[in-house]
Amino acid sequence: MPAGEAFSERQQQDVVRAIRLAQQQSQLPVSVYVGTLEGDSRATALQLHGALGDDAPQTVLVAVDPGARRVEVVTGSEVRRRLDDRAAGLAAMTMTSAFQAGDLSGGIASGVLALAEHAHAPRSLHTDTP
Amino acid sequence: MLPVTLRRLLASTVCTAGLVLATAAPALATNKTDDGDDPGPGLSVIETLLWFVVLPAGLFVVIAILATLPSMSRGPRYRPGLGWWAAPVWFNGPDDADSAVRTATATTGGGGASARW
Numbered sequence: 665m666p667a668g669e670a671f672s673e674r675q676q677q678d679v680v681r682a683i684r685l686a687q688q689q690s691q692l693p694v695s696v697y698v699g700t701l702e703g704d705s706r707a708t709a710l711q712l713h714g715a716l717g718d719d720a721p722q723t724v725l726v727a728v729d730p731g732a733r734r735v736e737v738v739t740g741s742e743v744r745r746r747l748d749d750r751a752a753g754l755a756a757m758t759m760t761s762a763f764q765a766g767d768l769s770g771g772i773a774s775g776v777l778a779l780a781e782h783a784h785a786p787r788s789l790h791t792d793t794p
Numbered sequence: 795m796l797p798v799t800l801r802r803l804l805a806s807t808v809c810t811a812g813l814v815l816a817t818a819a820p821a822l823a824t825n826k827t828d829d830g831d832d833p834g835p836g837l838s839v840i841e842t843l844l845w846f847v848v849l850p851a852g853l854f855v856v857i858a859i860l861a862t863l864p865s866m867s868r869g870p871r872y873r874p875g876l877g878w879w880a881a882p883v884w885f886n887g888p889d890d891a892d893s894a895v896r897t898a899t900a901t902t903g904g905g906g907a908s909a910r911w
Contacts, residue, residue, distance in 0.1 A: 669880055669881075670880035670881070670882075670883045671883065672868065679885055680885060683885055683886055693886070694886065695884070695885065695886040695887050696883075696884070696885040696886065697882065697883070697884045697885075697887060698880075698882065698883045698884075699878075699880075699881070699882025699883065699884075700878065700882070705908070706908055707900065709906075710900040710901045710902075710904070711895060711898055711900045711901075712887075712895060712898075713900075713901040713904065714898035714899050714900045714901045715887075715888050715891065715894040715895040715897075715898035716887070716888060716894075716898075717888060717894065717898075720901055721904075724906075725906075729878070730872055730878040731877050731878030732910075733874065733875075733910050733911050734908065734909070734910050735908070735909050735910070735911075736906065736907075736908050737906040737907045737908075738901060738904055738905075738906040739904050739905045739906045740901065740904050741901075741902075741903040741904050744903075744904055744905040747905075748905070749905045749906060749907055752905065752906045752907040753907035753909070755907075756907045756908065756909035757909060759909070760909045760910070760911035761911075763874065763911045764874060764911045766871070766872055766873050766874055768872045
């Protein structure tokens with residue numbers, strides 16, 4: 665395989681836009697990693713999620729390994745309360761169905777949007793009581 | 795002994811050439827012109843090569859380039875099962891990803907999902 669960029673300019677913009685929409689509409693910080701997940705892919709994804717530092721508990725990491733054909737969704741301990749594992753699984757399935765057709769960036773974008781869709785709005789005090 | 799593929803190729807080439815010559819023989823046999831024929835000056839060897847070899851080959855090359863140009867300009871694209879070649883990309887990731895990953899402790903108490911395709 666020849667070396668090259670993972671995404672074209674336009675594909676990159678699609679992914680960035682999806683991440684921005686998730687942030688704006690659901691206040692859901694999403695981080696997307698595309699590359700090889702060496703060794704145990706789940707453990708590597710957890711390590712990558714840990715690398716997000718102080719933001720990690722509130723952040724969702726989507727890690728995609730196109731070579732090994734694996735996708736890992738990692739939700740931080742806090743964001744997990746509004747994005748349960750079932751919703752993460754649904755988003756992962758949304759992504760894999762696009763990946764099967766060879767659409768990497770489109771799959772990531774729709775997966776991120778699916779995550780945002782499922783994330784409940786964070787509960788704020790006083791505003792949702794009459 | 796030649797490989798089978800090469801022998802077959804040779805045999806089919808010889809057969810085709812023979813068949814063409816055999817069917818064209820009546821036309822080649824005579825120098826007489828029919829009534830109303832008005833043959834112009836013949837082509838020189840160079841001209842013949844130009845019209846019947848260089849021009850078709852050139853057209854072939856031009857069309858082939860035109861056909862592959864769009865996919866070449868787009869670069870390699872992901873196809874399931876053909877591996878992955880690009881450097882890792884991290885959207886919305888840490889600023890210094892390498893050292894961040896090396897010094898990080900894996901997340902515990904989180905959730906999520908795994909899938910493969």
